[in-house]
Amino acid sequence: GAGVSQSPSNKVTEKGKDVELRCDPISGHTALYWYRQRLGQGLEFLIYFQGNSAPDKSGLPSDRFSAERTGESVSTLTIQRTQQEDSAVYLCASRPQTAPGQPQHFGDGTRLSIL
Amino acid sequence: QKEVEQDPGPLSVPEGAIVSLNCTYSNSAFQYFMWYRQYSRKGPELLMYTYSSGNKEDGRFTAQVDKSSKYISLFIRDSQPSDSATYLCAMSAGGNNRLAFGKGNQVVVIP
Numbered sequence: 001g002a003g004v005s006q007s008p009s010n011k012v013t014e015k016g017k018d019v020e021l022r023c024d025p026i027s028g029h030t031a032l033y034w035y036r037q038r039l040g041q042g043l044e045f046l047i048y049f050q051g052n053s054a055p056d057k058s059g060l061p062s063d064r065f066s067a068e069r070t071g072e073s074v075s076t077l078t079i080q081r082t083q084q085e086d087s088a089v090y091l092c093a094s095r096p097q098t099a100p101g102q103p104q105h106f107g108d109g110t111r112l113s114i115l
Numbered sequence: 116q117k118e119v120e121q122d123p124g125p126l127s128v129p130e131g132a133i134v135s136l137n138c139t140y141s142n143s144a145f146q147y148f149m150w151y152r153q154y155s156r157k158g159p160e161l162l163m164y165t166y167s168s169g170n171k172e173d174g175r176f177t178a179q180v181d182k183s184s185k186y187i188s189l190f191i192r193d194s195q196p197s198d199s200a201t202y203l204c205a206m207s208a209g210g211n212n213r214l215a216f217g218k219g220n221q222v223v224v225i226p
Contacts, residue, residue, distance in 0.1 A: 004158070031211075031212065033213070033214075035214075035216075040123070040218070041218060042119070042121070042203065042216035042217050042218040042219060043159070043203070043205075043214070043216040044216075045213045045214065045215075048211050048212075048213060050211065056211055056213070059213075091158055091159070093214075095212065101146070101147035101166060101207060101209050101212060102212070103147075103149055103161050103164045104161075104212070104214060105161065106151075106158035106159045106160070107158050108156070108157050108158040109158050111156075
């Protein structure tokens with residue numbers, strides 16, 4: 001596909017359940033990011049992957065959040081024991097690692113609602 | 116103090132007016148500056164991208180960066196109803212290119 005693809009587009013789940021969100025970056029983009037967008041707030045950085053380097057997890061809000069990426073392809077963001085404050089849009093972005101500061105390209109996000 | 120401040124107040128303008136948006140920031144290491152446009156239930160779409168201080172023009176859009184004042188602006192000339200969206204400023208210091216975002220401005224252009 002031409003753009004960043006995220007699935008599911010919407011997810012409603014009960015408090016305490018685990019959820020897994022998926023991101024397919026643009027082909028050839030080695031850098032991948034996850035952000036969270038809560039209602040009325042700006043995007044918050046969660047985690048960054050670059051090739052086979054150790055990910056930058058400095059934005060993950062708690063140990064209930066984790067993410068994986070296989071090589072330079074698909075990434076999954078997992079939230080365990082979901083809480084109501086986890087309700088947000090989770091956005092994935094990718095960019096080529098050809099030069100510093102290359103802009104990121106975003107998917108349409110997964111809208112997560114915790115009941 | 117948040118790294119990036121963007122007054123999130125909604126903005127309504129008549130069609131054809133100039134829209135002026137701005138952000139301030141506190142981190143002097145930021146050197147890459149972006150404006151994203153986000154339509155309802157869609158992801159942010161890159162609108163303008165500038166490096167360091169200066170102006171950049173693309174059609175009806177002009178981005179300005181003043182690093183000495185830590186202030187960036189976006190101007191939309193001859194605004195159209197299709198410009199109705201939320202506009203997000205974003206910036207990074209390079210390196211891992213983690214973006215710091217403002218809260219966004221919702222803009223409504225009234226026909």
